[in-house]
């Protein structure tokens with residue numbers, strides 16, 4: 352009998368343990384809808400990876416049917432706030448070159464990126480209103496606005512080597528390795544021979560809404576043309592073959608805090624350092640120049 356009692360005792364203890372474990376599980380039930388509602392917290396934003404083809408994303412911001420991308424500021428540098436910036440570019444040595452406009456204030460400059468100091472400067476005579484610059488080999492080519500003339504300088508000494516005639520106004524200029532590409536404030540881009548400075552052909556720049564006017568400072572970057580749009584915080588990224596705007600980059604948040612009350616103090620300066628893969632922007636009379644990273648998301 353002792354053995355039987357012993358077995359019952361063991362079974363009793365096992366049943367007790369099973370009951371203790373099972374009871375909370377059996378008595379748990381999901382909260383009712385009202386309970387769940389009372390206990391609910393604001394939904395946590397879901398972090399998802401952005402598709403590589405952004406146009407397929409329902410949340411992609413667009414402008415005139417074109418995806419719009421933002422940016423982040425990597426570094427902020429001082430910039431001459433009296434510079435009416437018309438052109439910004441790097442040469443093959445990684446030197447930052449800038450051109451300025453306005454009659455009596457037009458120049459080309461070599462600028463120290465780190466502190467914004469002007470290392471070298473050539474001033475144009477009063478009658479010339481300077482516009483964009485581009486580097487072709489050992490030369491700097493500069494446009495003028497309505498003087499219908501372009502200037503050619505020695506890249507190192509800034510010695511004036513020559514000039515050429517322009518058929519249109521001169522606004523922005525860049526070099527794609529084969530041609531000089533210039534803008535004239537319309538929706539056209541003109542491709543010039545780098546020896547004769549003759550226009551070989553032109554393209555019309557369009558987005559889904561039609562021609563994109565006021566193309567200004569230019570920068571050729573890895574097969575695409577970046578163009579400031581005058582009086583806009585947007586940079587158009589343009590296919591150089593079709594003229595289609597493939598993307599816009601909106602620098603509105605950069606432009607806002609640093610533009611003065613001067614309505615002409617607009618974004619106008621894109622420079623890409625091909626050696627370091629770094630991108631810089633500034634504006635007319637801006638006190639800062641920024642290295643930015645485009646957020647392709």
Ligand SMILES: [Ca+2]
Pocket residue numbers: 438439440524525568569570620621622
């Ligand atoms: Ca440029």
